[in-house]
Amino acid sequence: MAKLAQFKDFGKKIVCVGRNYREHAAELGNPVPSKPILFLKPTTAYISEGQAIKIPKGCTDLNHEVELGVVIGSRATNVQESEAMKYVGGYALGLDMTARDWQAEAKKNGHPWSLAKGFDTSCPISAFIEKDKIPNPENVDIWLKVNGETRQSGNTKDMIFSVAHLISYISQFFTLEPGDLLLTGTPAGVSKLKSGDIIQAGLGDVVNVQFTVQS
Numbered sequence: 465m466a467k468l469a470q471f472k473d474f475g476k477k478i479v480c481v482g483r484n485y486r487e488h489a490a491e492l493g494n495p496v497p498s499k500p501i502l503f504l505k506p507t508t509a510y511i512s513e514g515q516a517i518k519i520p521k522g523c524t525d526l527n528h529e530v531e532l533g534v535v536i537g538s539r540a541t542n543v544q545e546s547e548a549m550k551y552v553g554g555y556a557l558g559l560d561m562t563a564r565d566w567q568a569e570a571k572k573n574g575h576p577w578s579l580a581k582g583f584d585t586s587c588p589i590s591a592f593i594e595k596d597k598i599p600n601p602e603n604v605d606i607w608l609k610v611n612g613e614t615r616q617s618g619n620t621k622d623m624i625f626s627v628a629h630l631i632s633y634i635s636q637f638f639t640l641e642p643g644d645l646l647l648t649g650t651p652a653g654v655s656k657l658k659s660g661d662i663i664q665a666g667l668g669d670v671v672n673v674q675f676t677v678q679s
């Protein structure tokens with residue numbers, strides 16, 4: 465296993481999991497999946513603290529989705545679930561910013577979610593979190609506030625598919641590389657944002673971030 469330090473500059477492909485919490489699937493009227501639902505964001509979606517989340521032109525319903533991010537530590541192809549955690553290099557807090565109006569339109573027409581999920585600034589991310597700071601990724605409080613008001617408050621124990629299962633499943637179809645980010649899905653409480661809103665989000669007391677929304 466390569467040294468963790470090299471992953472402080474993570475920022476490779478972004479693999480996202482949808483509907484990994486029952487209550488979030490329910491709040492959007494979606495069925496609970498029997499296998500992971502996957503989509504990708506381009507690397508141009510990343511922003512870090514100090515950069516603003518931009519409401520994409522024409523979007524009328526920008527939503528926040530706070531998620532546990534897993535940073536891949538070594539190349540993973542077709543790995544067994546029992547071995548999968550060895551491929552974790554560390555963690556990050558990620559926001560899967562979503563143009564919900566565009567996503568609804570895409571869903572209605574059977575189109576992909578790339579625009580709704582992959583626009584510039586759609587992946588605000590914390591600094592890299594060393595792997596040993598999160599000894600059990602299946603039991604981490606995850607929360608998000610907008611202008612000081614709690615909107616999302618969950619725990620990763622409620623994920624339908626575990627981190628190990630996700631890595632194993634994804635790696636059957638495409639290779640995960642060092643520096644890739646896996647966003648593991650959002651708990652319930654997603655809501656609409658407007659220009660000027662201040663988002664604060666965190667993973668337990670391990671990390672917290674703040675981002676401003678701009679039109």
Ligand SMILES: CC(=O)CC(=O)C(=O)O
Pocket residue numbers: 480481482483484485488492529560562567648649650
């Ligand atoms: C309905 C969604 O946007 C799926 C998703 O991204 C999630 O985190 O769940």
Ligand SMILES: [Mg+2]
Pocket residue numbers: 480481482529531560649650
């Ligand atoms: Mg999401």
